[in-house]
Amino acid sequence: MWSRQTVIRMVSLALLGVSMLTCSEINKQNAPVRLVVTNTQLLHKLDLAGGVGCDVNLATVSIEARLLPPPSVNLPTDIRFDDVRIDRYRVSYVRTDGGHLVPAPFVRSISSLITVNGGAQNLGTFLAFDATALNQAPFAALLPQNGGRDPETGRSIVTMDLILEVFGQTLAGEAVSGSTRMTVDFCVQCSGCS
Numbered sequence: 001m002w003s004r005q006t007v008i009r010m011v012s013l014a015l016l017g018v019s020m021l022t023c024s025e026i027n028k029q030n031a032p033v034r035l036v037v038t039n040t041q042l043l044h045k046l047d048l049a050g051g052v053g054c055d056v057n058l059a060t061v062s063i064e065a066r067l068l069p070p071p072s073v074n075l076p077t078d079i080r081f082d083d084v085r086i087d088r089y090r091v092s093y094v095r096t097d098g099g100h101l102v103p104a105p106f107v108r109s110i111s112s113l114i115t116v117n118g119g120a121q122n123l124g125t126f127l128a129f130d131a132t133a134l135n136q137a138p139f140a141a142l143l144p145q146n147g148g149r150d151p152e153t154g155r156s157i158v159t160m161d162l163i164l165e166v167f168g169q170t171l172a173g174e175a176v177s178g179s180t181r182m183t184v185d186f187c188v189q190c191s192g193c194s
Contacts, residue, residue, distance in 0.1 A: 033082045033116055035178035036064045037123075037166050043193050045185045048134055048142065051192030058128045059182055062120035063112075063166060082116040084176055086168040089126060095138075096183060097159040099152035103133040114168070128162060128184075142188040158186045 039059040047054055065084045092105035106127075114121055133139055138158045141150050150158050165179040 031082075031170050031174035031176045032068050033084060033170055033174075033176055034066045034068055035084060035114070035166065035168070035176045036066055036120075037164065037178035037180040038062050038064075038120070039164070039180045039182055041182045044183070045187065045190070045194045046128075047187055047190050047192050048139060049189045051189075054193040056193065057125060058162075058184070061123035061126065061164060061180065063114050063123055063178065064120040065114040065116045065118070065176075067116050079116050081172040082170050084114040084116070084168045084170055086110060086112040086114060086123075086166055088167050089123075090165040090167070091126070091128065092163045092165070094161045094163065095159070096161055097150075097153050097155065097157075099138060099150055099158065099160075101138040101150075101152060102160060103129055103136060103139070106130050123166070126164065139186060139188075142186070144189065148188065156187060157190070160184060160186070 039061045041059045042056055043053070043058050046058070063086065065082070067079060067082060088107055088109050090105060090107045093102040095102055108127055110123075112121070112123070138150055138152070140146055142148060142156065142158065149156055161181045161183050163179060163181045165177060167175070167177045169175055
């Protein structure tokens with residue numbers, strides 16, 4: 001026979017397990033919409049000193065809200081509540097050249113309404129990196145007065161993936177997000193952007 005303390009512990013553990021499952025269910029993205037973010041990269045090399053070709057956007061970014069297949073039960077729904085209000089984007093970086101130092105990620109607020117199943121819509125311009133990042137690692141090392149080379153790789157070019165994440169909510173209040181990435185070579189005084 002089990003003691004009273006053993007039974008109390010077993011019941012407590014079972015309740016803890018149920019509450020943990022409930023919390024993880026709350027954090028899941030259960031929206032009936034998938035946010036698809038794609039890009040057409042226009043520049044692959046960015047000269048941080050500026051120059052020829054640097055007046056072009058890094059990429060054009062398109063966002064599309066696609067309705068997911070309905071559950072097995074066919075209930076009438078109004079898909080207008082599945083339109084997505086985009087409210088912010090986040091830019092972060094991952095080095096692909098063997099280095100580890102990256103600029104700090106940042107978040108910017110935006111406002112756009114994406115109609116579900118309405119086709120791709122252009123995000124417009126977005127900030128690829130904060131101007132203050134030029135004076136921080138890894139970019140600062142590329143400046144001529146600092147040696148012009150990345151200390152981690154010994155190269156005059158830093159290659160990294162720029163990750164653009166877009167966040168919003170359906171008009172019904174369900175969180176949605178999507179992301180895209182692009183590989184960029186950053187350099188200083190390297191004959192402009194291309």
